Amino acid sequence: MGSCESDCLKHTSDHLAQFYQISEKEKKQIFLHGGIPKSFNVQTKTFNETCFMIRQPSLDIINCLKSIDHSKPTVRFVLYGKKGSGKTLCLAHVLHYAHKAGYLIVHVPWLGNWMRRCQECSNSETKEGFVDLNIDAAAWLLHFKTQNAHILSSPEAQTTKEYAWSKREITPKDSSLLELIEHGINRVKYASDTVVALCDEIKTLSVRGVFKTFVAVDGFNAFFYPNTRVYTEKKEMVHPQKVTLTEGFMNLTKFDWNNGAVVVTVDEIAIAEKDQISHMPRYLLGKDGFEHLDPFIPVHVADYSKKELTSCMDYYRERKWVKDYPGLDEEVQFVSGSNPYRLMKVCAPL
Structure with a gap:
């Protein structure tokens, strides 16, 4: 047994159940800001290496990605399974593949962190009735920038329209996407709106063929679970669809665009304990979430064989x-x- 083919572009069913190692450099670029479960990360420090097991669900998605016709609407995959079955690590394996295969990566490591443990919330200044999670948004922009450093330096990665943040602050059309991102990081009050703008730009640029884009959201069902821990300044609970950030990721998980692929997980842990009664997508996504992703390819992550x-x-x-x-x-x-x-x-x- 032991570790096998370390190049995830070459993984086939011959490698099933074997471990492969991801280099420290790639781990830092892809997973520095999240994407590997804490408990598993502790183990990687103990062993001084990060190894993923090659499992059927990841391979199924990778094989689909290899044969996808990118001129067709974006395909959506939903990883589901019981708690602790390895959904996040299957997603991590596919993320590693997408990174190696040259995709632009749009990755939310754990949506529950925004909806149930956000750093701070403030009423949106630009959208009536919406709430910004600007510290989380700025942290996410840094995560995105780190994961895609090699792609964002391309001269084609430019904004397709102008963004006026205030009377004096403008991101002109044809600015580099990096400028847009940096602005959101440095001017935190605009971070949420910047994420929404960035998602929109990514979609437009993908359709134009500038990028092929891989969207990954862990705990996606939290976008549709009404009981958040996000509150308005009047201490009223905010529905996830009224969180500014949500709009960007709703936009990128539709199938009205191409040159992209979407993989999300649905997870009971992303919602309150009292409602953790089923791990099935239909239950976790609810009617709205299910309709948003339909048609999708369900991928079951089982316990170990x-x-x-x-x-x-x-x-x-x-x-x-x-x-x-x-x-x-x-x-x-x-x-x-x-x-x-x-x-x-x-x-x-x-």
């Missing part, structure tokens, strides 16, 4: 993470129920 569990235990054994003894795998399988997250937790103290 026998082969995957053995591979994971072999990985731990090779790194002296578990003390091996006869019957260990069966025991661990029983205690964890083959759930990837629980398996990791069970093995931590062994």
Whole structure:
């Protein structure tokens, strides 16, 4: 077993259940600001390497991406599965592929952070009844800039229209997208509006063939779950569709554009505990969310197969993470129920 083909452009079903390593340089560029679960990240520090398991759901999406006709409307994939089954890491594998394959990446590492743990909220100055999450928006712009540094330096990455932020502040037409992004980072009060403008520009430029774009949102169902922890200045709860940022990502997850692909996860953890009663897309997205994404390709992320569990235990054994003894795998399988997250937790103290 052990690690295999490290170039994710070459992964095929021959590599299923094997681990592959992502370089520190790529990890810093793609995942510096999120996208790898905290508990898993702790493990990568312990082993001094970041390895993803090659699993069927990621491979299915990667194979589709390889054969997609980019002149057709954008295809939407929805990763779903029980808590701890590995949806975020499947998404991370596909993100790594998209990065390698030259896509512009639009990635929201965990939507719940905005809707349930935002840094600060303020009433929008430009859109009546909307609420800005400007600190989170500025942090996201930095994330986007980091992930796409190599693409944003292209001379074609330019705004298609003018943006007037105030009487004195204007981002002219044909400015570089980097200027637009920098403005949103440096002038935080405009960060939310900048994200919406950027998403719109990305869509236009993709249709014009300047980019092919990969959109990834983890916990996408939080856009449609009414009980947020975002409040107006009068302390009224704000529906996610009234959060300025939402508009940009709603725009990029429609299928009225081409030269792009969309992969989202739906996750119970993105909503309040009392409503975590099903992991199915229809339930988590609700009527509006389901209709927004329909038609989409559902991709189920299951618990570990026998082969995957053995591979994971072999990985731990090779790194002296578990003390091996006869019957260990069966025991661990029983205690964890083959759930990837629980398996990791069970093995931590062994």
